[in-house]
Amino acid sequence: MRLKLIGASLTLASSLMLSAAVAQADPVRVAFLMYGNKAEFVQLMERYAKEHPAVVSGDVILTMYDGRYDASVQNDQGQMAVNTMQDAIVINPMDYEANIDVVTMANDAGIPIVVTNARLNTTEMTSEVVSDDVQGGYLEAKAVMEKLGCKGNVVIIEGPKGGSGEIQRGEGNMKAIGECPEGQVTVLERKTANWSRAEALDLMQNWLSKHPGQINGVIGQNDEMALGAIEAIKSANLDVHDFAIAGVDGVTDALRAVKAGEMTSILQDARGQAQGSIDVALRAVKGADYQPESEIWAQYAGELSWDDGQAKRYDIPWTIVSNDNVDELLKDRK
Amino acid sequence: MDTPRLSMRSIQKRFGGVKALTDGNLTLRSGEVHALCGGNGAGKSTILSILMGFYKPDSGVIEIDGEAKSFNSAHEALEAGIAIVQQELSGVPQLTVAENIYLGSEPRRRGFIDFDTLNRNAEELLNRLGFDIDPRATLGDLAVATQQLVEIAKALSHSNANILIFDEPTSALGEKDTQRLFEVIRELAANGKAIAYVTHRLQEVFTIANAYTVFKDGETVIEGKVEGLTREMLIESMIGGSLGTEFVKDNVPAPATLFEVKNLTRAPYFRDVSFQLHGNEILGIYGLVGSGRSELLDTLYGLEIADSGDVQIEGRPLTPGDVDGAIRSGIAYVTEDRARSGLVLKASVGANLALSNLRFINSFGMVQERKERECVDLAIRQMHIRTPGPEEIVSNLSGGNQQKVVLGRCMAVGPKVLLLDEPTRGVDVGAKKDIYRLISEFTVGGGAALMISSDLEEIIGMCDRILVLRSGEIVEEFKHEATTQKDLMMAAI
């Protein structure tokens, strides 16, 4: 672990030196506002943002902000980005409504603003680079329904009540369940475990205790909670393979669980979102000559088009993690 | 002059089982400075607290200008024209002089403090009193004496304050400031105020007062004019005429030194204190509050560290600041305030009795519960502690029994030297006798006791020798046989 740290700081140091030495005319300064930094997914986004070719070459100087899970902190940081004359802002917002302020501030200052990962309830931003949560929720529930053959009892472990993730993924969950013949699938329970593995573990244990032998499938609105459910099933001395379980995000532990045949995960592409939004931001700063540098546009050719970087919204596709692609994805996580 | 401004007659007050005031009388007249004299616990502060509305008397009459009054709160007393100049400096140092004077009764305009009026009023008041103080100055920046004057101004800011109480106002002042204060007090009296003046400094009675009242054991023993009064007469009335307490004292001091203090100094509390304590001896220390007596015992026990000097028990020196070492060497300490530093009030009688002894009755940190029970049972029996059982919470016990628990905890470790700071304070007569008996038995059995007491009768009745501590120095030593209360008081003041 320590080696990794040293490695990280070395790359950081060398990229700093590079940017100083190679600095072309004017490096573009991009502020990247993350809502927090404690979850694996946000860590991945940070890492991929720093691996964007333009950041590595020194064309872009990236400043990361940690919003500490507080919408007002994030608004302050947006103000700070404007005040320090950043050329563009990318925001992964904490709150659907409260963080609209950052878009307003950026627009007032004439700075391009790209929203990524989560949504904001406005259309005033330069562009959105997101993955459709309704679609994610649909895909995971679909995977469970397919494994169950549209027959049986499921439980849904939800995200924090009233959050956009819970609402939209929940909508997708119900859409997939609704495609099954009526009366075949019963949702026995649905309750929040606040994205937390430990909470989901306790919750699932209690449900197993209440419905012995009756639960066939678990829809976790994120991977952590699906993994908590797996631990609960194991602790009840049951066989995980007898259950259809799915989660969303594609965190490393979920990839391992997919490899072990324990669940299905719907990968939310942290690299697509992070690097895609930097490309869109650079296009807005540099103008029509700019050609996107990230590999993702080639990777998703056909599903996602560049559209000269001018689209209002880019939907980064979800990837269903299966035995076919899991090894490759895991390799990338080392 | 016919109707006194204030007349308090036959005031009685008891706290729990303790009679604080049995027959308190006080008469104040306009234009008079009236000194209140008496030892600690004589009843002065109780009668003044009743006057200020802090306590309600159990019985008795209070009249102001001939009209019967009864105060339910300090506020009502203030309304009736009674104001006090606090003994301790009680102002808020961060606020200005004017803000302090009108704290709690600030002039307001539309809900905000009207600072212009505030400062103008303060300035007028200070001018009227002849105090040369800037009302806008911050209190904390002023000299202590000036702060004391601000306290006086504050007391007088209530326009109808006709009865003024000064509670040891000079304790923090130097000679020059004291003179200045006296001038102010004389002016106030000349303007028709009635002034009650509490002091421990007898000389001040003769300097400032016209009349005096002496309290002893909760009673007014004498009142009269200062004119024609002598210092000796005053002291005798403070001491004499009391009912004798039965002391128990069977010890005979041995010649061998058990405990020795050499040139002990801890600034600013005491300097160059030396004495020897012999086997089987009870040695008294007499001194006023502030003479450094409690600080001396704290230091002997290791709670505080001396600047210089030595303490030895049986010829072996004690490590400064090592309470555990002191206990292991055979020293035990009954502190002055049992609620603050003697007992764990919310714990049981048993837990308190065993607390000091746990260090001896354990094997590898595990309490030997059989020995613990024996130790607790023995202490309850020996100390005559009246409790439903060892499980009883200490705070449910009476003051006397609580004090016996403190003594019991100290005795449980089998000490050789017992340090006692006011061992019978707030204790009823029956429990007092038990405590005397315990001290006597302890010293007969080979131990030695060092005892602080403000009760002259007690210290003479119990001690073989008495050291007088004044301003941190031992000024005299008296033998038990050849001392009177008068000698002691003369030496201490």
Place this chain on the structure above:
Amino acid sequence: MTSPTLSVKRISFQKYGIIIAFLALCALVSAICQIKVMQGVWPVNVFLTVNNLMLILHQISVNGILAVGMTFVVISAGIDLSVGSVLAFSGMMAASFATRSTGVTPWSGVYFVAFPLLAALFTGALCGLVNGLIVSRFRIQPFIATLGMLLAARGLTMAVTGGNPISALSPEFRWFGTGRIFDTLPVPVVFLAIVFALAWVLLNKTVFGRYVYAVGGNEKSARTSGVNTTSVLTWTYIFAGFLSGVAGIILTAKTGSAQTSAGTSYELDAIAAVVIGGASLAGGVGRLTGTFFGALIIGVMNNGLDILGVESFYQSIIKGALIVLAVIIDSRRQA
């Protein structure tokens, strides 16, 4: 002065009141379940099964262990806000030795069991030592001192791995969270029992335990009684930190991953268990049996409300009401 009979009654209520409250709660949940059975909604009373009751013990193991340490701290008239963060930090240290991706070593048993355990316990105790020294030597209020540690330990947790979780833990290590003894008793429950038993002896049978009560009851009197209050306070916080380490091991092994957000706000549940158990935040008063039932009450409530399908917000409201109620009952009892 209270009459002796009254105070004897008071002591017995102090002893059994919490047990009565616990049984009443169980009876209530069970009765509602029974009604569902009678209505034909459920085939059996799922709350009142051996498996479910064992499950509750399993679920309270982490909070129960934290609450034991908290009991000592609260009796000493302090509070430890850092237990949740220290749990996360210790768990992360344990996981950094217990992860399979660290590489293979010749003595895997030692590497995957001994090192993680030592790392977590040492980390926990060290954080406790820092708390203890700040509280006892520098005389900083425990609330402030441990608030500092709450933030610092959380930051350290993230710094260990740069914010990433550590997963893929060895099966040897995971036994501490998922294993069963004799195929029935979950290991965390065994740990919970051992911790409670040892702590009970420490608090009730040793000189140290008596001193904790004395220092919390009146620090000055404890000092004049010859108690080394500095050392007693320091060891109290070390003990609480050490138990946070134990809880960190169990939670990490249970979930199979050390996460930077683990244990967030666990200090509140631990304090709740202690307070419901009858300890006074003013110090000097408290019992481990009370804390045990306090933790059980919270566990039964979480379990029961999940089983009854009550929404999570009501769960929060009920828990809040219960804590305040416990304190009100306690203060009336003392009045």
